[in-house]
Amino acid sequence: MGGWWDMAAEELEQQYSPSRWSPRLGPDEVIQAHLAAAAAGTQRARAGAQTSLHVPYGDGDGEKLDIYLPTDPSGTFPVLVYIHGGYWQCLSKDESGFAAPSLVSQGVGLVAVGYDIAPKGHMDAMVLQVRRSIAFLVERYDRIRGIYLCGHSAGAHLAAMVLATDWTEYGVVPDIKGAVLVSGVYDLEPILHTYVNDALHMSREVAQRNSPLLHIAPAAPAAAACKVLVAMAQHDSPEFRRQSREYVLALRAAGWSVSMLDLAGVDHFDIVEKLSEDSYILTQVILNMILRA
DSSP states (O other): OOOOGGGGGHHHHHOOOOOOOOOOOOOHHHHHHHHHHHHHHHHHHHSSSSSEEEESSSSTTTOOEEEESSOOOOOOOEEEEEEOTTTTTTTOOOOTTHHHHHTTTTTTTEEEOOOOOOSOHHHHHHHHHHHHHHHHHHHHHEEEEEEEEEEEEEEHHHHHHHHHGGGGGGGGOOOOOEEEEEEEEOOOOOGGGGHHHHOEEEEHHHHHOOGGOOOOOOOOOHHHHSSSEEEEESSSSSSHEEEEHHHHHHHHHHEEEEEEETTTTTTTHHHHHGGSTTHHHHHHHHHHHTTTO
């Protein structure tokens, strides 16, 4: 059985075009619906939560955080750090607060991370920015009790790269207790041969340097204690689903505590949009991971 490298160019493009796989709407419509749902959910979150918006973690235009505090922020509290998708070239932290209401009501903070998307940002810089945002949180907010990562699509890739960080370079050791990686890409090499790379301009070396699948360290005690959940949608493409399965197997082989969740009835987009709903299974799984730690 062949791999992605045996696919014709047209098939590879289709496999890495998530909007073509939704049974709900056409490719353009599902993207527009996703943008609208994320923006509307974030507006509701901002109206109902105590927030600190556009907090700079660096000097760059995109290096800002939106922080949604728990309803009762006295004492210490855990934080979910959300890293948005958009194939590294669209979306922003400004549409990334939609999960906040379900979290803040349970005493969990949410931090939406901004980073410089392409064409301004390039892959090495995006990975560095997200890592620096985590270091900033650790250094500046001593009330945080445990960090949980959550990334969607390209954001899941960036969250996975955070798991591969050598923190000695940053002078901090973040207490990353868990990671929820939703419909992610963990090997960037296939992306080189698709339209996605038109804006990213990745070389093979850059793709390999920033592929989480190629940078899984044997789990040290802290990593072994970090629970990783890899979630994928029933209507993700076969290639997206394959990448999730392979990443799970590689983490498991390296001694990480990892599980997989295959969510029925959702596509690449509403798998994460529904985090605005308290009763959604992935919302409940995330809260259980955090509150039972």
